[in-house]
Amino acid sequence: MKKVMANQAPDPVGLYPHARQVGNLLFLSGVGPRKKGSTEIPGVTLDEGGNVTSYCIETQCRSVFDNVRYVLEASGTDWDALVDVTVFLTNMDDDFAIYNKVYAEYFASNQPCRTTVEINKLPTPIAIELKCMAVIESD
Incomplete structure (x- = not known):
């Protein structure tokens, strides 16, 4: 088993790696929209x-997708290797249509399995988080 940390992705909010490779499977930890080296969250205004x-x-969707891409690249793979995506939204009623439109832009060629669920809240003040699995092709 190999731990993966992506230099461009935001630091985890706990003691866990960005991803873990087991054989040719890659399991990403939950990925949110935060930016590396900043306390600001793209698309979020706090009091x-x-x-x-x-x-x-x-804005949050685009930032999350960028962060997923950073972890995939640090793992030696790419966007097309994604096979399963679980999406957590905190406001399905207001956000699903916009999220679904942006998702379709990013996943037009690669269409992994997807599950979208609404949850009460996430550990930081964000509205979306992704949990992904990918396959790393051996040479």
Whole structure:
């Protein structure tokens, strides 16, 4: 088993790697929209108390997809290797249509299995997180 840390992806919020490779399978830890080296979350406005006052789900989606790509590349693979994606949204009613539109842009050629669920909240003030699995082709 090999641990993977991606230099371009944001640091994990706990004691876990960005991904773990087991044989030719790659399991990504939950990936959110945060940016490496910053406390700001793309598309999120917080008040002084750290509460979300507004957010843009499209901006967060694009940032999450970029972060997934960084982890895949650090693992020696690419976007087309994704085989399963679980998406966690905190507001399905307001965000699903926009998220689904952006998702279709990024996954037009590679269409992994997908599950989308609504959850009450995530560990940081974000509206989307992805859990992904990929296959790493051996040479």
